[in-house]
Amino acid sequence: xxxxxxxxxxxxxxxxxxxxxxxxxxxxxxxxxxxxxxxxxxxxxxxxxxxxxxxxxxxxxxxxxxxxxxxxxxxxxxxxxxxxxxxxxxxxxxxxxxxxxxxxxxxxxxxxxxxxxxxxxxxxxxxxxxxxxxxxxxxxxx
Amino acid sequence: xxxxxxxxxxxxxxxxxxxxxxxxxxxxxxxxxxxxxxxxxxxxxxxxxxxxxxxxxxxxxxxxxxxxxxxxxxxxxxxxxxxxxxxxxxxxxxxxxxxxxxxxxxxxxxxxxxxxxxxxxxxxxxxxxxxxxxxxxxxxxxxxxxx
Numbered sequence: 001x002x003x004x005x006x007x008x009x010x011x012x013x014x015x016x017x018x019x020x021x022x023x024x025x026x027x028x029x030x031x032x033x034x035x036x037x038x039x040x041x042x043x044x045x046x047x048x049x050x051x052x053x054x055x056x057x058x059x060x061x062x063x064x065x066x067x068x069x070x071x072x073x074x075x076x077x078x079x080x081x082x083x084x085x086x087x088x089x090x091x092x093x094x095x096x097x098x099x100x101x102x103x104x105x106x107x108x109x110x111x112x113x114x115x116x117x118x119x120x121x122x123x124x125x126x127x128x129x130x131x132x133x134x135x136x137x138x139x140x141x142x
Numbered sequence: 143x144x145x146x147x148x149x150x151x152x153x154x155x156x157x158x159x160x161x162x163x164x165x166x167x168x169x170x171x172x173x174x175x176x177x178x179x180x181x182x183x184x185x186x187x188x189x190x191x192x193x194x195x196x197x198x199x200x201x202x203x204x205x206x207x208x209x210x211x212x213x214x215x216x217x218x219x220x221x222x223x224x225x226x227x228x229x230x231x232x233x234x235x236x237x238x239x240x241x242x243x244x245x246x247x248x249x250x251x252x253x254x255x256x257x258x259x260x261x262x263x264x265x266x267x268x269x270x271x272x273x274x275x276x277x278x279x280x281x282x283x284x285x286x287x288x289x
Contacts, residue, residue, distance in 0.1 A: 028267075035267040036274045104251055105270075111258035112265055120194050123255065124177040 001135075003128055008074045010125035015071040017117050018110070022068050025109045027060025032105040040098055063102070070133050078136050089140035096141070099134030106130060144279060146221055153272040157261065158218050166260065167211030168204040170253045172197050178248050184241060210249070217280050224283040232287035243285035250277030 003011070018025060033040050034049055034056075047055045066084055073080035088094060107126060111118050118126075175182050176194045185191065188202040197203055213231065220227045235241045254273055258265045 032267045032270055036271040104254070107255050108258045108265070108270055111255050112262050115259035115262060118255070118259055120173050120176040120198065123173060124194075127177050 001128060001131060003074065003125075003132060006121075007125040007128055010122045011071050011074060011129045014110070014117060014122055014126055015068055017114065021113065022064040023057075023061040025060075025106065025113065026062070026064030026067070027057045028109045029102060029106040030056050030060045030063065032108060033102050036105065037098075037101045040101060043092075043094055043098075067106075067130075067133065070136075071129070074129070077132055078139065081133065081136050085137050085140050088137045093141070094137075096134065096138040099137060100131075103127070103130035103134060144222065144224065149268070150272040150275065151221060153269045154218060154221070154276055157257065157264075157269060157273070158215070160261070161211075161257070163211045163215060164204075164208045166253070166256055167207035167209070169198075169207070170249065170256045171207030171210060172200075172203050173256065174245075174249050174252045175203065177252065181245055181248065184239070184245075211253075214253075214280065217276070217283075221276075224279050225286060228280065228283035229287060232284050235284055236288040243281060243288065246281035246284045247278070250274075250281050253277060 015022065031051075034044075041049055044059075047053065047059070049056060066081060069080050070077045078085070107118070107123070107130070110126070172194075175185070175191060175197050182191050185202075185206075188200060188206075190196040190200060191203075217224055217227055235243075254270065254277060257273060258270070261269075
């Protein structure tokens with residue numbers, strides 16, 4: 001699965017419009033993921049996962065920053081996320097299936113806050129982009 | 143045995159009352175065909191699916207989307223018996239339509255996004271969780287008679 005020039009342009013524009021809200025979106029995506037897919041909480045036994053948790057907000061900020069970084073270096077997502085890819089392979093070892101779940105929740109957050117942004121074409125491009133990020137983060141698993 | 147809390151049922155039926163089945167159904171199916179283009183394989187006789195614009199405007203897509211979401215409405219009336227509700231449709235999708243059940247999961251995820259875009263802040267995390275549970279169970283019920 002390859003990101004076309006149109007996909008890249010859609011993703012960059014989308015993140016441009018999301019702007020400073022990315023951190024908030026990251027936190028909300030995590031909150032939704034924990035509520036919708038409780039099995040994902042198993043990766044965070046050390047976190048307070050209650051409503052408004054500072055740890056979830058902080059982690060959401062990190063997740064969002066990585067997505068923004070990937071969007072800003074969309075021609076070389078593997079390069080941009082290489083260290084994160086190592087981290088996930090060697091230390092975190094989050095099962096690959098979970099990246100799709102977080103991706104779905106991120107799209108839901110964008111849809112809730114910015115429905116006009118999520119045209120079918122942009123939806124397709126963002127979905128592909130989130131898949132590509134998940135693929136990069138799990139690429140060194142074995 | 144599926145267990146629904148009273149809250150989950152309320153989140154589902156409450157939202158459903160505000161859904162335009164024709165609009166949401168058409169949009170969900172169109173987005174499925176746009177976002178996951180390989181799903182077009184089941185719709186060779188639908189005419190022009192050559193671009194997102196063509197898909198969104200395609201009358202067969204709209205009609206079929208409405209049909210699919212209308213069937214969802216039946217599920218919502220029978221939350222405690224999804225297996226029974228979908229038994230015949232499950233056989234149909236296996237024996238006649240030959241649809242990989244993964245497609246039901248894809249459509250379910252798309253429907254969630256359509257609802258989110260429509261209801262925005264009313265589509266709370268609890269609402270999403272209830273609906274995501276529903277679409278998962280519908281997908282499971284539709285796959286149940288496969289052999």
